[in-house]
Amino acid sequence: MSELRFDQVTVRFGTGRNVLTAVDDVELTVPSGQVVGLVGESGSGKSTLARAAVGLTEQASGQILLDGVPLRHSAGQRRPLQMVFQDPYSSLDPRMTVGDSIAEAVPRSAGGAKHRRQEVARLLGLVGLDADRAAAYPGALSGGQRQRVAIARALAGQPDVIIADEITSALDVSIQGTVLNLVRELQRELHLSMLFISHNLAVVRYVSDFIAVMYLGRIVEVGPARDVLTDPQHPYTKELLAAAPQRGTTSLSEPDPALQAVADAEPADPHHPPAGCRFHPRCPIGPLVLPGREDCLTIDPTTEASRRRHRTACHHAAGALQTVDLSQ
Template identity: 70%
Template sequence: MSELRFDGLSVKYGGLTAVDQVSLTVPSGSVVGLVGESGSGKSTLARAAVGLAPVSEGKVLLDGVDVSRSGRGRRPIQMVFQDPYASLDPRMTIGESIAEAMPRGLFRGSARGQEVARLLELVNLDPDRSAVLPGQLSGGQRQRIALARALAGQPEVVIADEITSALDVSVQGAVLNLVRDVQTRLGLTMLFISHNLAVVRYISDYIAVMYLGRIVEIGTVDGLLADPLHPYTRELLDAAPSRRSALLAAEPPAVADSEPADPHQPPAGCRFHPRCPIGPLVHPDRTVCVTDDPALGTSDRQHHAACHFAPALAAGAIQISSQE
């Protein structure tokens, strides 16, 4: 497998910058979980990686090679989409859908059918079902087919975009177990996108947190969840009931219920400052949050946290609560 790296990547649609100067590395053979609210730019980043969104600036690199220069042959990055009902052609059997994704000329004749059977077994489906149409399958089964179809392209990297959010709770766990098992067995490099921190914690080696088009914190799963250093990350963790008592003081953040800023007109300075529980709305003297971009100093901070007060949070000098 290969290392996936986003190098200063930006995606713009007219006056909207959906992804803004994102630099993120997915180490070879590892899983990076990407979390953030709806509209934070997670799916746009994923779509840019597979050529479905325009790259305005920066590059997507596989082992240092720009994927835009890889030609029109095998696609080294494959994506599993959120909606299992829209990701498969309803007129094609599942066997035909999987075979269509195979690199041209690699499998011929009976070898093609054997590879389809192998991939169906890999995702825990009976190979005899290759002649079935997608309409005869459940959502969980369709998502398994979508994963098999992605693997049929023999990718170096797989991107999974909210692949359990459209499924019933009763089948989400089974799909996650399958993804984790397949990733481990094949040593896949994977970017796993979700708004659910519990899901990301279960499947990932690293977590990256995205807000208004930018990465605001990244670290190992254990390190970031045990000691989050960006107020937005702590807000996301506070939304998970099982984490509330361990991560925050008894009283909730003062502005946790504020709406995100308009992505067409992101705030100056720190983009999170209009709703930050340790920012100028709560502490008017902290004007640095309004005037200076914290992204400029991330390389010197633990977890590369895009927060001016991350060192103070790390040292315990600042507590996130309605009263300090």
């Protein structure tokens, strides 16, 4: 078990006028032996942050630390972070058997060929597959089985932290629950530290100890899962919750058309994010709906986020979110 920490991490693509800041000054910690669910819609920067952690994308600034030590990705060395990707088919070599793919990830220092075969069989059993599947090719497996193999391959590297990036979104709905149950069981059994990424808050809340919400490259709310789910502070988190209804929660019925128009607005162009609060063009309690909130247009709410509940990047999280009735 290890702690993974993102310390003011920024990732940019392009140069000059075409520069895109996909991840902007992100502060986030994955505590040792815990699952942090990172949620946000497509284009929020979640996968870019994950790829930076495993060395697939270079960061422009900041540090990514494992137990307080900056990560170094060197060829030939054990990778303390392993990633499970969204599409299990494209992440596995179709020309290699399942066993060979898993064995390739087993550290050479762990033993010879016999040990690797034994380890492959053990890992397949760990993810709920028969050992004879080692001779199969990815194309002969179902999507859920391929994702199990991808998880086994990640575990083969004996990682300190697992990063799971949208690992259920490419699967049939009937299979998603099975894979989520497997992830939760493995995490508890192996005491893994995990960054679990999804655009679906219903999926994230099922496996997470903590929840972080990302919007246009920035973390806008983070806290214990139970607290964030029962007492969300940021209006964007509230919208995500409303889009993933569950028993015991209430959703807005017949909202004010003006409020709904703002809430349904498209995200801003990430090449040219809005000044001030990046969510204000879509915010149902922002300056486009309520008067006297010009601070949202000019002042970045992330600068004072550490002083607010759940480190919320919203100027009006503490007061207005509790008093404004959006159903009126």
